Amino acid sequence: MDRITQKRLLEALLFATAEPLTPVIMRERLPEEADLGALLSELQKEYEEHGVQLVEVGGAWAFRTAADLGDLIVLERNEERKLSKASMETLSIIAYHQPVTRAEIENIRGVSTNKGTLDILLEQNWIKPGRRRETPGRPVTWVSTNHFLDHFGLEALTDLPGLDELKASGLLDRRPAIETIPDLFDQEDDESDLHQDEEDEDTLIMEEG
Amino acid sequence: MDRITQKRLLEALLFATAEPLTPVIMRERLPEEADLGALLSELQKEYEEHGVQLVEVGGAWAFRTAADLGDLIVLERNEERKLSKASMETLSIIAYHQPVTRAEIENIRGVSTNKGTLDILLEQNWIKPGRRRETPGRPVTWVSTNHFLDHFGLEALTDLPGLDELKASGLLDRRPAIETIPDLFDQEDDESDLHQDEEDEDTLIMEEG
Amino acid sequence: METSDTEKQTLSLANENFQEDPPRAELGARDEADMLLLKIDGYEGPIEVLLELARSQKVDLRHISILQLVRQYLDFVERAKELRLSLAAEYLVMAAWLTYLKSRLLLPNEEVSGDEPTGEEMAEALQFQLHRLGAMQKAGDELLKGNILGQAVFARGMSEKLQVNANVQFNVSLYDILNVYGKIQRRKEYSEYTPVPFELMSMDEASERLTKMLGNLPRSGSSSAQSVWATLESFLPEKIKNPLYGRSTIAATLTAGLEMVKQGHADVRQDGLFRPIYMRATKRKPLKDECVEGVQ
Numbered sequence: 001m002d003r004i005t006q007k008r009l010l011e012a013l014l015f016a017t018a019e020p021l022t023p024v025i026m027r028e029r030l031p032e033e034a035d036l037g038a039l040l041s042e043l044q045k046e047y048e049e050h051g052v053q054l055v056e057v058g059g060a061w062a063f064r065t066a067a068d069l070g071d072l073i074v075l076e077r078n079e080e081r082k083l084s085k086a087s088m089e090t091l092s093i094i095a096y097h098q099p100v101t102r103a104e105i106e107n108i109r110g111v112s113t114n115k116g117t118l119d120i121l122l123e124q125n126w127i128k129p130g131r132r133r134e135t136p137g138r139p140v141t142w143v144s145t146n147h148f149l150d151h152f153g154l155e156a157l158t159d160l161p162g163l164d165e166l167k168a169s170g171l172l173d174r175r176p177a178i179e180t181i182p183d184l185f186d187q188e189d190d191e192s193d194l195h196q197d198e199e200d201e202d203t204l205i206m207e208e209g
Numbered sequence: 210m211d212r213i214t215q216k217r218l219l220e221a222l223l224f225a226t227a228e229p230l231t232p233v234i235m236r237e238r239l240p241e242e243a244d245l246g247a248l249l250s251e252l253q254k255e256y257e258e259h260g261v262q263l264v265e266v267g268g269a270w271a272f273r274t275a276a277d278l279g280d281l282i283v284l285e286r287n288e289e290r291k292l293s294k295a296s297m298e299t300l301s302i303i304a305y306h307q308p309v310t311r312a313e314i315e316n317i318r319g320v321s322t323n324k325g326t327l328d329i330l331l332e333q334n335w336i337k338p339g340r341r342r343e344t345p346g347r348p349v350t351w352v353s354t355n356h357f358l359d360h361f362g363l364e365a366l367t368d369l370p371g372l373d374e375l376k377a378s379g380l381l382d383r384r385p386a387i388e389t390i391p392d393l394f395d396q397e398d399d400e401s402d403l404h405q406d407e408e409d410e411d412t413l414i415m416e417e418g
Numbered sequence: 419m420e421t422s423d424t425e426k427q428t429l430s431l432a433n434e435n436f437q438e439d440p441p442r443a444e445l446g447a448r449d450e451a452d453m454l455l456l457k458i459d460g461y462e463g464p465i466e467v468l469l470e471l472a473r474s475q476k477v478d479l480r481h482i483s484i485l486q487l488v489r490q491y492l493d494f495v496e497r498a499k500e501l502r503l504s505l506a507a508e509y510l511v512m513a514a515w516l517t518y519l520k521s522r523l524l525l526p527n528e529e530v531s532g533d534e535p536t537g538e539e540m541a542e543a544l545q546f547q548l549h550r551l552g553a554m555q556k557a558g559d560e561l562l563k564g565n566i567l568g569q570a571v572f573a574r575g576m577s578e579k580l581q582v583n584a585n586v587q588f589n590v591s592l593y594d595i596l597n598v599y600g601k602i603q604r605r606k607e608y609s610e611y612t613p614v615p616f617e618l619m620s621m622d623e624a625s626e627r628l629t630k631m632l633g634n635l636p637r638s639g640s641s642s643a644q645s646v647w648a649t650l651e652s653f654l655p656e657k658i659k660n661p662l663y664g665r666s667t668i669a670a671t672l673t674a675g676l677e678m679v680k681q682g683h684a685d686v687r688q689d690g691l692f693r694p695i696y697m698r699a700t701k702r703k704p705l706k707d708e709c710v711e712g713v714q
Contacts, residue, residue: 110465153565
């Protein structure tokens with residue numbers, strides 16, 4: 001198969017499916033000698049000025065309409081289920097602090113998680129369980145999915161808005177607030193231990209209240 | 210709106226709509242001054258050599274995979290096929306209780322399992338036979354596959370949320386169970402290996418039909 | 419009840435002048451408390467209320483005045499009490515904690531014992547908590563402003579699926595699997611109560627057995643209708659492992675024996691409380707009901 005056919009084939013594959021395609025799936029359908037990376041970046045470049053564009057989503061690829069046309073494309077929208085404030089807050093905590101346990105989410109939010117909050121995010125396929133934390137009780141952690149990236153138009157987790165500043169200002173610390181005060185706990189705990197493994201369900205409030 | 214934006218918008222519309230677009234509909238979405246016929250033939254020409262092409266079907270327009278690529282990518286209409294409830298239940302029980310025999314699955318579900326149910330899961334390569342249980346009849350046990358993990362985005366089986374965690378996520382709305390009479394379950398014999406991985410003793414409720 | 423812009427300005431002005439002008443600030447805080455009380459249902463907990471109050475200070479969350487925040491919050495709780503609004507317990511717990519924090523903040527540091535956090539440290543932690551939560555809320559807003567699929571950006575409308583080995587592809591997510599597993603568990607717990615079948619000797623069984631065995635007992639005389647006496651135990655099946663079943667055989671055999679007494683086929687005798695029970699076959703007229711009652 002010549003190179004042009006390879007590219008046309010790849011284009012057709014990506015065009016036909018709504019879900020982003022992973023390299024594994026694309027390679028399965030291309031001849032062995034095909035240089036997938038080169039083909040993808042060529043296609044991406046070709047479509048740069050078009051109304052549809054080739055975008056990367058967490059390592060997978062998909063065609064999407066250009067973002068600047070968003071307001072002009074009025075499709076019959078399937079009714080958007082409005083996400084509650086609690087769900088959105090929980091989603092951002094999972095996205096920015098992942099992998100994060102429910103206890104940690106509750107620490108950060110200062111309230112216990114209502115039933116149904118994680119449920120909704122899971123149903124939307126925006127979060128999934130990650131590795132269990134190797135601490136007493138081995139709690140499940142939650143991480144975001146590629147579908148989350150796709151839905152929110154992010155190429156990778158590093159594209160999360162404001163991620164660098166949040167990191168720099170130490171706000172992505174999962175510990176209960178009181179433990180983040182450096183003088184208070186053993187000084188020898190250096191910064192590398194930032195996300196230490198202590199599973200303290202108690203929030204700042206509870207400890208002192 | 211300049212001509213380039215018009216063309217990009219048209220391209221995006223044709224890409225994103227679920228049905229071929231009639232000229233009437235396209236005109237509605239484009240500014241009045243747009244020359245639809247010219248835009249369409251320009252787009253059609255641009256895509257001529259591509260893997261997807263702009264084609265007219267009974268007066269309406271749509272992007273379609275180039276005919277010569279049809280044999281290379283076998284596509285099927287995107288019908289949402291739902292896994293039957295029985296299959297889903299069986300899959301979840303195998304995931305949580307593996308290795309588990311068919312009789313045990315039936316105990317847990319409380320209904321007998323069709324052969325077809327396991328077949329579907331086998332076909333999807335989500336389950337495979339495990340070791341035979343060293344009990345009378347040496348029944349085959351079922352376990353989940355690595356493909357199952359991949360498909361559902363899990364790294365390890367132990368990442369599956371436990372019952373308490375399902376409950377906390379709102380997936381398992383639970384009221385206190387009736388206390389079981391321990392004496393009545395004294396005769397359990399070698400079922401102990403069944404739940405080796407389960408931390409939650411609640412899952413033990415379902416022995417002995 | 420909307421607060422006009424001018425009112426808001428007064429409010430923020432009042433807050434800025436907090437230190438110099440306490441009475442006016444109190445008034446401002448009260449308005450603020452009322453505003454919050456109007457919206458209280460929308461809040462998930464005291465931390466959120468605190469965050470809202472902190473925002474009203476109109477400074478970077480890193481630089482909020484904790485003392486001022488404490489006053490605002492306590493005022494909010496006071497006002498709720500005055501208006502006889504019931505606040506959830508967690509709001510009152512927070513109020514108590516903040517009161518404690520306030521006293522610690524006003525206490526000279528030296529008087530705090532070594533291990534405990536100082537007031538400043540507690541205040542810093544609270545500040546961090548608010549700052550972090552605020553940052554996450556902002557991040558959520560930013561995410562929603564992004565190119566959301568289906569709102570700003572669209573996927574292929576006439577989507578097709580790549581065929582895999584001519585097999586069917588099922589549309590099933592991890593959520594489905596977890597959800598269905600939860601349902602199975604729940605179903606088990608609510609499922610109707612099916613009593614465990616007890617292994618017991620039935621009356622019919624005992625009666626049949628007893629009739630046969632009594633008939634086989636040796637007679638006391640050649641023409642006698644009466645057999646020799648035999649203990650109740652001797653009529654019971656042997657080698658019973660299940661104690662519950664064992665007890666049921668005793669009860670059923672005795673009852674069956676009494677029934678046979680009533681019918682005139684047997685006699686039952688016990689020489690005293692807790693003494694052995696004897697039975698023998700006999701032949702006489704059936705007892706009448708009232709007579710049986712009399713015996714009992």
